[in-house]
Amino acid sequence: MYDLHIHTVHSPDSHDGAFMEAYAELALSKGYQGIGFSDHLEFDPDDDGCGYLDYDRYSRDIDAVRKKYEGRLTILKGIEVSYQREFSDAPKRYFAGKDFDYLIGAVHFVARCPFHHGDRYFRGKTAEAAFRAYFEEVERTVESGLFDILAHFDHLKRYSIPVYGSYTLAPHAGQIEQILSAVARSGMALEINTSGYRHAFRESFPAEPTIREYVRLGGRCVTLGSDSHAPAQFGTGIPEAVDLARRAGLGEAVYYVSRRRQAYPITG
Template sequence: MLWDTHMHSQYSGDSDAPQEDMIRAAIRAKLPGICFTDHLDIDYPDNPEAFLLDLPNYTSSVFAMQEQYRDQISVRYGIELGLQPHLAALHADILSQYDFDFVIGSSHVVHGYDPYFPPFWKTHTEEEGYREYFESILENIRAFDDFDVYGHIDYVVRYGPTRNENYTYARYSDVIDEILRLLIEKGKGIEINTGGFKYGLGHPNPCEEILARYRELGGEIITVGADAHAPEHVGFAFEKVPQILKDAGFIYYTVFRKRKPEFIKIED
C-alpha cells in the first residue's frame, strides 16, 4: 500500500502515456496515492526542447484528474527538475509561479552530456564518469536547493559500460557521503527509485548501501517511486520496498503535500 510519487505522463518528453491510464493502473494496483512528476529539463544537450514541460496544460490536466478520481485515489501535483547550476535562478522563478505538492531535483545532464547517450562514455572511463556524475550532484545542490528530495542519486549506473557490475557505494563513498550530509543539513530527502529493478540492475536507485548510509547519517525523508513512463510500470517491484527500507533502518516513508512532508508508517 505504498504511494508511487515518481511517475511520468504524456507531458514528459520521454513518455506518451495518458495521465488517465497511469491513474487507472495505480487504482488496479490498489495504491492509495500517486504524484505526477513530469520532466522539466531546460537546456538539454543537442535538443533543448526535448524536455520542456508545457506547464499550463500539465497543471490543468493534473487538477482535472484530481477532481475526476478524488473518490478512488489521491493524485498529487509534482515536477522533476533536471538540475544544472546555471539554471538555478530560472528554476526558482518557475517554482514561485506554480503551487506544486512535490519537487524532485535530479541530475540527468553532467557538464553538457547525458550519460544515457554513448558520447559521454567516449570521453570517460566508467569510474571517471560515475565520479564526475556524483561530483556534479554536489555542484547542483550548492547552486540550488529548493527541491524536496534528490532523485535516483546513482542514475548514472543504469547506463555505464558495465552498469552496476563493478559499482559499489564504497568506491565512491567520499563524494556520496558528502552529498548525503549536505542533503541532510539542508533538510532534504532522497528517494528509493525502483526503476533500477526495471532496468535489470537487481537493486533500486540508489542502491541499498546508500539508503542505509543516508539513514545512518540522520536522514529521515525518503519517498518511493517507480519512475514509470508507461502504465505497466506503475508501482513496479513495490513488493520489495518495505523490507529494503526496514533493513536500511526506516520506520516511515514520506509523501509530500504542498511541499510539506507527511510520514507514513511502513507496514509489514
C-alpha cells in the first residue's frame, strides 16, 4: 500500500511530532511499500500558509529520509496545492525548475474564501449554492491540467454538515458527472481521501457512490491518502479505502515517480 497524502512539519497545520521519520517508521511497521509527503503550498497572500513551505528545506529533508530508508521504503516527494482560479498562473511559475514526484490539486477556497475556517463561506448561501460554487472550482482545478491527482473530491461536505445538518450531492449529479468524466479523460488520478473516517460521518472523500460513478465513466486511476497531519493519523481508513475501491471494480491503485504514473495491485 501507498499513502500519498501526508503532512509534515512543513505544513503549518501539522501537529504532534509530524516528522518525516516518524511517518516512515510507522509505514514500515504497518507493511507499506511507500509513502508520499504532500505538504501544503498556498499562493494567496492573504492566507497564513502562503510562503510557509521552503522548497529547499523540504527537498533536503526528503533526501535525508530517503537515504535512511533506501531499499526498505519508497519515499515520494509530492505537494498539495490549493488551486484558486484567481492565482491560476502561479503554480506553473512555481514548479518550473523544481522536481516533484506528483502534484495534488485541492480546493480549499472558493472566491478566495476559505471554507475550513469558520462558517463565513456558508453565510447567506443555500447548501445547493455552496456546493455548486465549490464544484465549479473543482472543475477548474481539473481543467487547469496542472495536477496529477485530484484531492478530496467532496471535501466541502465535512464543513457543510455542521452548518446544514446533513449533506446531499443529488442536486449536483450533472456537475459531478462532468468533472469525473474530465478526470477520467485527463488521465489524472482521483484521490480516495480517508481522513473522513476520522470524523463522525465515517466515509471517504469522495464516498463509494462517487467512486462507482467515476468507474462507470471510465475512470481507473485512484490514489489512497490519509491526509494525516500527525503521525497518529497515519494510514487511518486506508484498508477501508482498498475494500471500497475493490467493491467498485478496481484492482489497482497508482502512485507517481517523477510525475510518471505507476500502478500497483490492491488486495483485500
